[in-house]
Amino acid sequence: MGFKNLDILLEKYLAGETTLEEERQLKAYFSKEDVPAEYESYKKIFAFTAKEIQLTPRETIKADIKEGITPSRFRRNSLRGIAAAISIFLVSMAVYFTIPQNSTKTYASVKEIDNPEEAYAIAKEALYLVSSKLNNGAAKAAESVERVKTINLYVKEK
Amino acid sequence: MRMKDFAHTVDSLKDTLYRFSLRIVGRTDEAEDVVQEVFVKLWQKRKEFTGVKNLEAMLMKMAKNLSIDKTRSKHRGLMSIAETTPTSYEASSEGQLEAKDALDRVGKLLESLPLKQRMVFQLRDIEEKTYKEIAEIMEIPEAQVKVNLHRARTFIRQELLKADAYGL
Numbered sequence: 001m002g003f004k005n006l007d008i009l010l011e012k013y014l015a016g017e018t019t020l021e022e023e024r025q026l027k028a029y030f031s032k033e034d035v036p037a038e039y040e041s042y043k044k045i046f047a048f049t050a051k052e053i054q055l056t057p058r059e060t061i062k063a064d065i066k067e068g069i070t071p072s073r074f075r076r077n078s079l080r081g082i083a084a085a086i087s088i089f090l091v092s093m094a095v096y097f098t099i100p101q102n103s104t105k106t107y108a109s110v111k112e113i114d115n116p117e118e119a120y121a122i123a124k125e126a127l128y129l130v131s132s133k134l135n136n137g138a139a140k141a142a143e144s145v146e147r148v149k150t151i152n153l154y155v156k157e158k
Numbered sequence: 159m160r161m162k163d164f165a166h167t168v169d170s171l172k173d174t175l176y177r178f179s180l181r182i183v184g185r186t187d188e189a190e191d192v193v194q195e196v197f198v199k200l201w202q203k204r205k206e207f208t209g210v211k212n213l214e215a216m217l218m219k220m221a222k223n224l225s226i227d228k229t230r231s232k233h234r235g236l237m238s239i240a241e242t243t244p245t246s247y248e249a250s251s252e253g254q255l256e257a258k259d260a261l262d263r264v265g266k267l268l269e270s271l272p273l274k275q276r277m278v279f280q281l282r283d284i285e286e287k288t289y290k291e292i293a294e295i296m297e298i299p300e301a302q303v304k305v306n307l308h309r310a311r312t313f314i315r316q317e318l319l320k321a322d323a324y325g326l
Binding site for chain 2: 013014015016017020023024040041042044045047048049051052053055056057058061062064065068069
């Protein structure tokens with residue numbers, strides 16, 4: 001590169017009009033040891049840019065990035081804990097809603113009766129209630145016996 | 159995006175993103191945080207990023223915005239100037255010491271520039287991006303990219319000439 005061209009190129013450089021290729025030529029030229037004193041300021045600028053391009057982050061930055069994109073042990077454990085809690089809750093709810101609950105038993109309140117006549121009337125009523133239920137049961141049993149007899153007849157015929 | 163593609167993207171862009179962020183925040187630890195945040199976001203939103211035309215420009219934009227947010231955070235208001243001083247280079251011999259001084263001086267001049275000029279200088283003179291790419295990352299027209307670049311380069315050169323003239 002001749003000095004005549006160099007001045008033109010440096011003017012273009014200062015104006016922000018050089019191409020990348022022209023700037024690479026300038027960098028190559030100013031990387032040489034001996035440069036006329038009048039160009040010393042340019043030499044410093046290009047020496048600075050050549051040095052700065054060598055700056056790199058710590059070696060461990062890749063490991064830091066990897067750690068940043070991988071869920072940590074704490075987060076993994078937390079997620080497992082949450083998943084386990086949700087599972088237990090869902091199973092409990094399923095059991096609660098699908099298995100029929102024992103009907104709540106209500107017990108008649110115990111009442112002390114002092115009047116014997118009243119006690120007799122209540123006892124009589126209660127016995128009547130029980131006997132009517134037993135009669136129903138006997139009727140049902142008789143009905144079932146009749147059914148069994150019919151089935152037996154059918155089986156014998158076969 | 160598969161893990162393999164993600165790992166490849168990290169390998170090819172982490173350094174560029176780091177330097178760009180460092181130019182904005184001025185602290186290595188914060189610049190590294192930004193790089194990490196950008197890639198974690200990329201992974202979390204990888205489905206949204208599928209088919210993005212210029213992934214690099216998109217990630218550079220993310221790094222720019224996160225870095226600017228960091229400089230605006232309340233915590234940073236309490237930081238001392240020393241904590242945000244640009245990278246200082248090492249030297250052993252006298253010649254190296256002179257070269258180191260020159261590098262440090264350019265670094266300090268660059269740090270004194272307005273943010274937009276600093277970012278454009280970084281993207282063009284260090285990362286060698288095209289005017290079009292810079293315009294996309296910076297979200298400004300190409301003409302503004304060139305204006306900012308012109309101002310940044312001219313300022314640094316003039317200040318260096320002044321320093322040389324005063325024998326600094």
